[in-house]
Amino acid sequence: MTSYLIQGAQLLGEQTADILVEDGVIRRIGPDLAAAADGARVVDAAGLVALPGLVDIHTHLREPGREDAETVETGTRAAALGGYTAVFAMANSDPVADTAGVVEQVHELGRSAGWVDVRPVGAVTVGLKGERLSEIMAMAESRAGVRMFSDDGMCVHDPVLMRRALEYVKGFDGVVAQHAQEPRLTEGAQMNEGSVSAELGLTGWPAVAEEAVIARDVLLAEHVGSRVHICHLSTRGSVDIVRWAKQRGIDVTAEATPHHLLLTDERVRSFDPVFKVNPPLRTDEDVHALREAVADGTIDVIGTDHAPHPAEDKECEWSCAANGMTGLETALSVVQLSLVDTGLLTWRDVARITSETPARIGRLATQGRPLAEGEPANITLWDPAATTVVDPARHASKGRNSPYRGMELPGAVRATFFRGHPTVLDGALNTPVPTPAA
Amino acid sequence: MRHLLSTKDLSYDAALTVLDTADQMAAVGERSVKKLPALRGRTVVNLFFEDSTRTRISFETAAKRLSADVINFSAKGSSVSKGESLKDTAQTLAAMSADAVVIRHSASGSPQQLAESGWIDAPVVNAGDGTHEHPTQALLDAMTLRQHRARTEGRESTRGLDLEGMHVVIVGDVLHSRVARSDLWLFTTLGARVTFVAPPTLLPVGIADWPCRVVFSLDEALDPAPDAVMMLRVQRERMHAAFFPTAQEYAREWGLTPERVAALDDAGATTAIMHPGPMNRGLEISSAAADSPRSTVLDQVRNGVSVRMSVLYLLLSGDDLDPTSTPHPQER
Numbered sequence: 001m002t003s004y005l006i007q008g009a010q011l012l013g014e015q016t017a018d019i020l021v022e023d024g025v026i027r028r029i030g031p032d033l034a035a036a037a038d039g040a041r042v043v044d045a046a047g048l049v050a051l052p053g054l055v056d057i058h059t060h061l062r063e064p065g066r067e068d069a070e071t072v073e074t075g076t077r078a079a080a081l082g083g084y085t086a087v088f089a090m091a092n093s094d095p096v097a098d099t100a101g102v103v104e105q106v107h108e109l110g111r112s113a114g115w116v117d118v119r120p121v122g123a124v125t126v127g128l129k130g131e132r133l134s135e136i137m138a139m140a141e142s143r144a145g146v147r148m149f150s151d152d153g154m155c156v157h158d159p160v161l162m163r164r165a166l167e168y169v170k171g172f173d174g175v176v177a178q179h180a181q182e183p184r185l186t187e188g189a190q191m192n193e194g195s196v197s198a199e200l201g202l203t204g205w206p207a208v209a210e211e212a213v214i215a216r217d218v219l220l221a222e223h224v225g226s227r228v229h230i231c232h233l234s235t236r237g238s239v240d241i242v243r244w245a246k247q248r249g250i251d252v253t254a255e256a257t258p259h260h261l262l263l264t265d266e267r268v269r270s271f272d273p274v275f276k277v278n279p280p281l282r283t284d285e286d287v288h289a290l291r292e293a294v295a296d297g298t299i300d301v302i303g304t305d306h307a308p309h310p311a312e313d314k315e316c317e318w319s320c321a322a323n324g325m326t327g328l329e330t331a332l333s334v335v336q337l338s339l340v341d342t343g344l345l346t347w348r349d350v351a352r353i354t355s356e357t358p359a360r361i362g363r364l365a366t367q368g369r370p371l372a373e374g375e376p377a378n379i380t381l382w383d384p385a386a387t388t389v390v391d392p393a394r395h396a397s398k399g400r401n402s403p404y405r406g407m408e409l410p411g412a413v414r415a416t417f418f419r420g421h422p423t424v425l426d427g428a429l430n431t432p433v434p435t436p437a438a
Numbered sequence: 439m440r441h442l443l444s445t446k447d448l449s450y451d452a453a454l455t456v457l458d459t460a461d462q463m464a465a466v467g468e469r470s471v472k473k474l475p476a477l478r479g480r481t482v483v484n485l486f487f488e489d490s491t492r493t494r495i496s497f498e499t500a501a502k503r504l505s506a507d508v509i510n511f512s513a514k515g516s517s518v519s520k521g522e523s524l525k526d527t528a529q530t531l532a533a534m535s536a537d538a539v540v541i542r543h544s545a546s547g548s549p550q551q552l553a554e555s556g557w558i559d560a561p562v563v564n565a566g567d568g569t570h571e572h573p574t575q576a577l578l579d580a581m582t583l584r585q586h587r588a589r590t591e592g593r594e595s596t597r598g599l600d601l602e603g604m605h606v607v608i609v610g611d612v613l614h615s616r617v618a619r620s621d622l623w624l625f626t627t628l629g630a631r632v633t634f635v636a637p638p639t640l641l642p643v644g645i646a647d648w649p650c651r652v653v654f655s656l657d658e659a660l661d662p663a664p665d666a667v668m669m670l671r672v673q674r675e676r677m678h679a680a681f682f683p684t685a686q687e688y689a690r691e692w693g694l695t696p697e698r699v700a701a702l703d704d705a706g707a708t709t710a711i712m713h714p715g716p717m718n719r720g721l722e723i724s725s726a727a728a729d730s731p732r733s734t735v736l737d738q739v740r741n742g743v744s745v746r747m748s749v750l751y752l753l754l755s756g757d758d759l760d761p762t763s764t765p766h767p768q769e770r
Binding site: 190193194196198199200201202270271312315316317318319320 | 547548
């Protein structure tokens, strides 16, 4: 395996050092390793921030079933280009990832693609129907080794079923990731309920429908002594509840998406379905509450909720358009714009919320590791001084539904090292890691 | 202005231009030969994704009185029911060289999407979209209100008249009403005060940001008597979604009952009774109210044709709906 000498990178945006990558691990870190790195390929990282490879705790890869929207191959290429070395693939495929067979299929597709670690998420309930538990242990014990379970897209709204799921996954240190949406309060919901929905005449998705479920679930987690993860938290009230729960000692983690940190429901005035997403874009007040919650640690991680859709599912009336936006290839730019350039977070914090903590929540031991000698060489080199005008047509994802189309965003991925191999080099897709023996 | 999509972005001057032109169009309807050659050779498409016989025939009559050719395209079942998509329909009409598209759709925002999509390059008139807007309804309501004002003030002409100082009470299902929204924006642009009356379940969250007064009691809103009271149609199925318990309770609390009409009479009020139709007699409006001399329901229907003639004429004859000569402080 080729070795690489990353020269002059700012480790977590702090001290400058060289990183020698050999045989899939970080062999050495030091001020000037040129002499020690005979034969290594040199990667000039002057001015670049070195981060541990990003881990997306919330990705939709659409395969199996909706290969017209995305495949494991295209989605993980997009992930590599976004600086990711691992993604958790949500269960709402067709068939649903509610059996060992499906999670092993997704796991194997990810392994043979070789762009990132693909960690399948198992469905909590059969067919995401919210009626009975899927064979959770079978998925946990499968070759996919599933640790995270979610009906994402649907809420596990039955309180008894949610309680049982929280209890059941304790047996193998698993976690349930809840899509918090009270279904009756959101029937026909099209956008955030507030002054904009009132004016546009679109059925509202009230904040209380998210907050009520989060409140219930943190109390359930406390009662049964389980951990619970909250997907794509989107409102100020949700932040307050999670903050309260953490103060109380409840084992809850929370995630925010890049789009909820930047965009508001004012965008819906365009009636452009590219801005239709679930949970919906909220208000400016919510955006700022979310940013502060990331800064104070109430929100633990950034999850993209990357949700690619074919054009025909978005080129239609708002009310019949699909929910979701792409995000893998723009996430770190939005994090820089909303959290770093605003002075709320350091790059060390960014490493925590985009890599270390998501890997820990998903129990992925080889990812989210420190940039230190002997650690797996999963490294992202980020140029914070670059700017990019977003052009979805140039994305590796099949999805063209980026809400940032035409916007100028800060930063760019220059290289992504996955297990010591550059999947992205000079800002462009390189080659996947050679397939290891099964 | 190239399209008529909402009254929110209609300026004071543009609204008055439409209304003054509508007055001129009304004169055509009183002649024995009710036809102008203005739009001869032009094609107006009525693209109705939602049934509405009244609105469609009003637009059809308006276009025909201007000598336009009219195509009625009833596209029930858009992409909602896996039929042809809005995009394909629009491109089909573009290929047939439609000169204007009048669109009615159950999905809020569809007319704006059509106008901004680049799928078709013709003026778009919103004939009612979901629970968003119904601008020609608001224009015909404003036309009716200023006729009422001219009548009560003894004016000979309505030309250039706005609604300054008028008080209009709008009663009923504001939450689901595109008429209520379009009326509010237009009436306030023209200087009127608006009060909404409804059970709290039928008012949108976020209404506090609107330029209106909100009260829950119809009797409170009618004392002192306003210049006009507009009764919105209430759909009976709303009660199954628990917006109100029974039709009887709704009629008692928020219906324009014979007793409430009598109270207006006793007070010597000049209050006009308006309704966008079709009426649910016995629910939001009693027969005593609908058939009283105060009722302007048929004036509204008549004015609907004039207003739609005006809009089609102004959009298709190329005259600017936004005259820049006399800027008004209320213009955006």
